[in-house]
Amino acid sequence: MEPREQAADRAQRVPAFAELARRRTVFVASGAIGAFALIMTWLLVAAFTTVLDAAVIGGLTWTYLLGYLLFAVALAILHVYLRRAAAWDRLASRARQELDDRGRSA
């Protein structure tokens, strides 16, 4: 069986696979950094200002309202990722096909 490192090197030379890896890295990095930045912003604004102390609806404060919105944002990122990942799976199948074709013609 081909060692994983060799297989990975060979796959990187296939354009479809390289494109897949690039798209995935861009999305995952921006999604992770964006999610992390959002929650840190919420916490820091809550810690160093009083703008989130005020009540919005009844006793519900901005701190809670934004916290609940963050749940919604997390789920939105989750579903966008799942949809993109399904598309990447199709690209990966194409890349595998390309690798197989090269292997046969070599």
Added chain:
Amino acid sequence: MNPNVTTVSVFVALILVTLLITAWASRRNKDVDQHYAAGGEIKGWQNGLAITSDFISAATLLGIVGLLALGNVTGFYIGVGGVFSLLLVLLLVAEPMRNLGRFTLADALTARFGDRGLRSTTALSTVAISIPYMIVQLVGAGVIIELLLGVDYAVAVLVIGALMAIYITAGGMLATTWIQIVQALVMIGAILLMAVLVLVRFDFNPIGVFTEAAAGLGSDALTPPHGLTGLDWTSFIMAQVLGIAGMPHILIRFFTVPDAQTARNSAAFAVWATVIVMVTMPILGYGAALIVGQDTITEAGEGGNLARPAARRRPRRAVPARLRRGRRLRRDPIHGRRARHRVLGGVLTRLLQQGAPSRCCQ
């Protein structure tokens, strides 16, 4: 039926179920792959529930609800942080772990970087992380069993430790997974049941819980900590969000599924399940404070029964006036620690004992 008999019966029934699962799993464990990775045959939703169970442990649940009951918004921070940490697990580690690893975190790292020293370093780091984490879980379980059954704390810890050892050595990852699934279902079911029982008293209006909490506990109970305390909590949540993606017992869960797609789906399932649980936490926390009462929660007596708050079993001690308001209660770590363990049992018992729903705190 006597509530204690009910408690003991439910506890014994759960232990029997877990031992039956272990016996069933041990018969299916034929090789190393079966023992350490359940043969890679776990379905996405099953692994998702097991990951949820890993995160929503008894210690986490009691801690979050307890903090909120004592008027500390930071309990909600932990809930939001937990969801985002699982989101990072989904984005950054679920699929790579499944693609690279076989049994351990070290497998995945050495497959990628190929350094033998890395394997031993990862093994040491895994042990260093797992031992304190396991101690926390054993302490949490010991306290709950002590309160539920009235047995000695040390005995409770030893019994739980022995049961854990039996599950893992005899049943391997398959038994561990199914026991976690049962735990997740029991805990999610109990949380949702309690949330409904609390909401019944507020005409199914979640905002009403916050409004009553602001009126009854003081508006400070719903506002975040500021200054250095706020920074302290920001630091804590940052560690939580980034750290859970490195917890060995969560990462190895991705070796139990057949492929990267299933790993992805299981992480997504875990995020959804955790959101559903965490959304209810303020309802439970403030509901506990309003229905059980912060004074009762902060009573400092040792022992007692989780299904019956200590205040109802022994003469009630006067709570100092300085501890009566939420703003001050949250600064009292000793009362806070003891109280957290009583909150869930207390609120459930009060809700069930008081019969017909009626609005609280009026």
